[in-house]
Amino acid sequence: MPQPDTENDAESAGRFVVIVVRSGGLAGLSKQWRAEPDPDGLPRWQQLVESCPWDDAPAASRGADRYQWRIEVHHGDTAVHQARLDDGQVEGPWRTLVDEVRQAAPSRPVRR
C-alpha cells in the first residue's frame, strides 16, 4: 500500500516516489500529492509509471485557466521522469497514474 506523505522523502536512497502537482486554474492555487509505494506494491506502480508516454510531448491545448499538471518520478535522489501536461491532456495512462497518486496521499497546498 502507498504510505502516507512524510517530509523525509527522496533523500533516502532507493525510495520510489511519484509526485503530482496541479497548478493554475482560474484561482492559480497549487496542490501537491505524493505516493511512496512499499516494496510489495512497487511492481504495480512501476508498471503504472512505465505505461505513460513520457517522451511524447503533447501539443499545448487552446484556452486559458486550465489546470497545469507536473508529474515527477523519483528513484532515490534521482528524478527519472518528469512531464508537464495541460488539464485536457491528462487522460489514458496519465489519468490512471494521477488518480492513483491522488488516492494514495492526501493533498497539501504547495508552498510557493
Place this chain on the structure above:
Amino acid sequence: MTPGIVPPFLLDRLASTDDPRMARAAEAARKTLAVPRPTRPTRSRLRLSIEGDTLVAETGPAPDRIISDAANTENLPGRRVRSEDDGPSGDTAVDEAYDGLGETYDFFWDAFARDGIDAAGGSLLATVHFGDDYDNAFWNGERMVFGDGDGEVFVGFTRSLSVIAHELGHGVTEASGGLEYQGQSGALNESLSDVFGALAEQHHRSQSADEASWLIGAGIFAAAVQGEALRSMKAPGTAYDDDVLGKDPQPGHMRDYVETTDDNGGVHINSGIPNKAFYLAATALGGFAWERAGLIWYRTITAGTLSPTADFSAFATATLSAAASEYGEKSEEVAAVRAAWAGVGVEEDAPA
C-alpha cells in the same frame, strides 16, 4: 462582418502593410476584404432609457447566449438547457451564467461597441455543472466552462460576474490576436481578463473607479475561507490569507516578480503587476474606469499591432501609444498611464 477563418484584424493588418516582400499577400488580403460575404442573421434589440426628461430609444445588437449542462461530467458541451429568449430555467448556475453573459455582453457593447467575443455577433457558449466538485472555471478556446466547486473552498463560479466576464475576456483577447499563455505575455492575458472582469462588474453596478472594490471573484469562497476574493487589483497579495489556501501570492510591483515554472510561469501570480498598473491609471483618471483607462487597454489589444509574446514593458509601451492616439501626446491620459506603469516598476518615471 461575418467572420471567416482568417480574422478581420489580420486581414486589415496584411492589407495595410507596405512591406514590398508582402506585396502579394497584401493584395490578396485587400481582395478578400472586398469580397461581399454572405450575411448571417444577427440578433438586435430595442433598449429604452431615460436621460433627464427624455425617453431615449436605441437599437443595437443583442447577445446570442447558449447555456449547456455537463451534468457533473467532464464531457463538453453537455446538454443544451437555455438559449436566447428562453425564460429562467430554475437552475441557479444556468441562470447565473445566462445573466452574467448578458451583463458582460452589455458592458463590451456600451463601452467599446464590441458585438460579443468575435466582434461579429457570434454565439456566447457556456457549460455549467462541469465535473465532480470541480474547483475551476476556464475558457477552452470555444466556450466558457464553470465547475460547481467542492462546497468547502469554492461554492460555485457563476456567482461572480467578474469571473464570468474574466472567462469571456479570454475569448476577446484570443479573437483580437492573442497573448501567448506563458510567462509575462500569459500574465498580461490573465490581467486583461481581470480588467474586463472588474469593468463588467463596475459597469453593471454603475460604479466609478473610486467606488469599486477591484476584487475578482468575490462571493465564490465558502464562508469558512479566510478571504474575500481570488485577487485584488487594488492591493495584490491581500485577497485571502487562509489556513488551507495560504496567503494570496500576487505581487504588485516588479521588484517582487515571482519566478516559477508552475502555472504556465506564474500567469495567475504575476498578473498582479499589470492589474495594479491598470488600477493606478483608472483611479488617477477617475470617473467610470471603462471610459478612459479601459478604452486605452482595449485599444491596445485590438489595434492588431501587439505581439502575442509581448512582455510587460512592450505592453506598457503599447498602452502609451494607444493613449497618445486616442487623447494626444500631452494628455492627462498619457501621463496617468505612464505614472501607473512607473508605479509598478515596469517603466521609469517621466523626466521632470
